[in-house]
Amino acid sequence: MFDELPFPKDVKRLLPLSHWPLPALSTGFLLAVASCVNAVDVQWFSSFFQENRDSEDEPLDEGWTFHLGYFSSSFVPTSGNTAEWAAHWQQVDSTAYQVTGSRFAGQWANDGSVTGRPAYIWGLNRQRASNEWILLHDASWNFPFAGGIAPPVNWAAGDAGEVIVGALNAGGVHLRTEAVEGEPFEQTYPIWLQTYFTDEELSAGTLTGASDDADGDGQANAVEFAFATNPRDAASRAGVMVAKDTSGEIVFSAPRARATAVSLFPQVSPDLVLWLEDSSLEVLASSSSELLFRSKLDGNQAFARVRVELP
Numbered sequence: 294m295f296d297e298l299p300f301p302k303d304v305k306r307l308l309p310l311s312h313w314p315l316p317a318l319s320t321g322f323l324l325a326v327a328s329c330v331n332a333v334d335v336q337w338f339s340s341f342f343q344e345n346r347d348s349e350d351e352p353l354d355e356g357w358t359f360h361l362g363y364f365s366s367s368f369v370p371t372s373g374n375t376a377e378w379a380a381h382w383q384q385v386d387s388t389a390y391q392v393t394g395s396r397f398a399g400q401w402a403n404d405g406s407v408t409g410r411p412a413y414i415w416g417l418n419r420q421r422a423s424n425e426w427i428l429l430h431d432a433s434w435n436f437p438f439a440g441g442i443a444p445p446v447n448w449a450a451g452d453a454g455e456v457i458v459g460a461l462n463a464g465g466v467h468l469r470t471e472a473v474e475g476e477p478f479e480q481t482y483p484i485w486l487q488t489y490f491t492d493e494e495l496s497a498g499t500l501t502g503a504s505d506d507a508d509g510d511g512q513a514n515a516v517e518f519a520f521a522t523n524p525r526d527a528a529s530r531a532g533v534m535v536a537k538d539t540s541g542e543i544v545f546s547a548p549r550a551r552a553t554a555v556s557l558f559p560q561v562s563p564d565l566v567l568w569l570e571d572s573s574l575e576v577l578a579s580s581s582s583e584l585l586f587r588s589k590l591d592g593n594q595a596f597a598r599v600r601v602e603l604p
Contacts, residue, residue, distance in 0.1 A: 334400060334401065334402050334403065334445035334446065335361070335386075335400070335401045335403065335412075335436070335437070335445065335446045335448060336398075336399075336400055336445050336446065336447045336448070337361050337386070337398075337399050337400075337401070337412075337414060337447075337448040337449075337450075338396065338397060338398035338399065338447075338448075338449060338450065339359075339396040339397050339398075339449070339450035339451065339467065339468060340396060340449070340450075340451055340467065341394050341395065341396050342394065342395050342396070343395050343396060343467035343468065344395075344465060344466045344467055345390075345395055345396075345466065345467055345468040345469075346466050346468075346469055346470075347418075347425050347469070347470045348425060348469070348470060348471055348472050352395075353390055353392075353395075353418075353468070353470070354390075354392060354418075355389070355390065355392050355522075355523050355526060355529050356390075356418045356419070356420035356421070356521060356522075357389075357390035357397075357416060357417070357418045358387055358388070358389050358390060358416070358417065358418070358419070358488050359387065359388055359389075359390060359397040359399065359414060359415070359416045360384060360386070360387045360414070360415045360416075360417070360478075361384075361385045361386040361387065361399060361401060361412060361413075361414055362382055362383050362384045362385045362386075362412070362413060362415065363383050363385070363407070363410040363411060363412055363413060363436065364378070364381040364382060364383065364411075364413070365381045365382075365383050366381065368381040370413070370428060370457050371457060372457060372458050372473075375426070375458065375473040375474050375475045376474050376475030376476075377475070378415075378428075378475060378477075378478070379475065379476055379477060379478040379479070379552065382415070382478040383407075384478065384484055385401055385407060385412075385436075386399050386400075386401035386487065387399065387484060387487050387488040388488060389488050389489055389523060389525075390416075397416070397450075400445075402492075403436065403437060405438075407436045408436055408437065408438045409435060409436060409438065410435065410436050411430065411434065411435055412430070412434040412435060412436055412448065413428055413429065413430045413434075413457075414428070414429045414430075414448070414450060414453070415427075415428050415477075416428075416429075416459070416468070416470060417477045418470075418521075419477065419480065419521040419550040419551040419552065419553060420520075420521045420522075420531075420548065420550065420551075420582075421551070421582070422582045422583070423472060424472065424473050424474070424475065424476065424477070424551070425470040425471065425472055425473070426458050426459065426470060426471060426473050426477070427456070427458060427459030427460075427468055427469070427470045427471065428456070428457040428458050428459065429450055429453035429455070429456055429457075429459075429461065430453060430454070430455040430457065431448070431452055431453045431454045431455060432454055432455075433452075433454075434448050434453075450467075450468065451467065458470075458471045458473055459471045476551060476552045476581060477551055477552045478552065479552050479553070479554055480550065480552060480553045480554065481554045481604075482503070482515075482518055482554065482555075482603055485518050485553075486501050486514075489507075489523065489524050489525050490507075490525075501514065502514065503515040503518075503603055507524045507525055508523075508524055508525050508526055508527045508529075509527060510527035510528075510529075510530055512530060512532075513601075515555070515601045515603055516601050517529075518550070518553065518555060518601075518603075519549070519550060519553065519555045519557060519599075519601045520532075520548050520549070520550060521548070521550035521551070521553070531548050532547075533545050533546065533547045533597045533598055533599055534546045534547075535597075538577070538587075542587065543587065543588075543595075544577060544585055544586065544587045545559070545561075545585070545586050545587065545588070545597040546583060546584070546585050547559065547583070547584040547585075547586075547599045548582065548583060548584075549580070549581065549582055549583055549584055551581050551582055552581065554603070554604055555601060555602070555603055555604075556601075556602045556603075556604075557584050557599050557600070557601060557602075558570055558599065558600040558601075558602065559574055559576065559584060559586045559597065559598075559599055559600075560574075560597065560598050560599065560600055561573050561574045561586075561588040561589075561590055561595050561596065561597050562595070562596045562597075562598075563590050563592060563594060563595060563596075564596075565596050568598065569590070570600075572589070573588070573589055573590055574586050574587065574588055574589055574597075575587050575589055584599065
């Protein structure tokens with residue numbers, strides 16, 4: 294069915310032309326597109342407009358990302374060894390969850406570097422204070438060998454014969470995530486870029502720099518990376534929050550993307566001009582999902598922000 298097919302990221306890797314509604318184009322252009330379709334391209338996706346929810350029955354939001362890959366050596370993931378998954382995970386492709394379509398869709402062009410390995414789809418959310426995952430696999434999902442010209446391989450989440458954690462098509466919910474132990478695999482800036490930007494954009498490099506602001510929301514890509522927000526959605530933002538501790542003292546809380554290769558440096562200011570670190574503040578707690586600190590400045594007024602630094 295049409296709703297089982299993913300939207301392409303670019304015109305170089307389209308679905309078979311008989312399955313995709315194209316506008317009227319010249320014959321020469323159609324032939325050029327068809328000649329670029331490679332037999333070993335992998336389309337991996339979930340169906341449109343499904344009920345996808347977490348273990349607390351909340352709809353999946355823009356913080357969710359889905360990853361295509363495999364586990365190294367002879368490691369076999371189970372619900373009992375989730376704490377070991379990250380050490381064995383090998384990333385191949387990734388994509389962001391599409392809230393408007395209630396689904397995910399990715400495309401991966403096999404360059405011959407990965408062949409014959411069992412493939413898995415791993416869904417996770419680095420914004421959450423607690424880990425929620427779903428891991429899908431099917432006996433037919435094996436990375437194809439490179440070479441030849443033919444239609445792409447299609448791996449639909451709904452066809453998965455094995456759900457290692459989470460649930461599939463149960464209780465009226467298509468994808469249901471599950472609370473688990475352990476941390477996700479470490480996310481580097483290049484892996485994060487792959488999730489949100491097309492191959493053409495990555496090659497051009499005009500929107501993908503750490504200081505670029507792809508969605509024009511005033512937050513640089515490096516900040517969106519650190520906070521696990523969507524750099525293509527101006528409504529997806531995060532920042533330092535003001536809170537009170539148990540004694541009623543004002544403290545600042547900054548979100549942190551779980552297992553992400555970035556350093557956060559809290560700063561405080563008395564006037565939004567002079568920004569200070571180190572002895573001017575006290576870090577109260579630093580977890581995998583949050584940085585909590587307070588100002589030690591004199592006076593009744595203090596502002597806070599976080600400086601982001603990539604490796």
